[in-house]
Amino acid sequence: MNSGRAFKGNKSFLPSKPCAVCGRPMVWRRAWAKNWDEVRYCSEACRKRKTAERGA
Template sequence: MRKPTLAFKGNKQALPSKPCAVCQRPMTWRKRWARDWADVKYCSEACRKAKPDHG
């Protein structure tokens, strides 16, 4: 009997995505972001640090 792997084996095209607020690259949904997907704005720590200041 085979042990299940943790890698995603489904259709990644079906996952939701949205653009990064800084670099505008598409961010694909990650399981790690499942609880916070509505609040995810930046694709990386570098983009989070480079966020524009509004004030």
């Protein structure tokens, strides 16, 4: 039963992968459960930086 509290388990067992722009590791989040394979950026800032670099 989750009563809205933060995850208290051992996060080292969750899958992770590096951000395509900055390289920081991204740890799996419940919000990404349905599209984890398509997640490439750790933040909105990195996603926007990707499009800025492509246009330059």
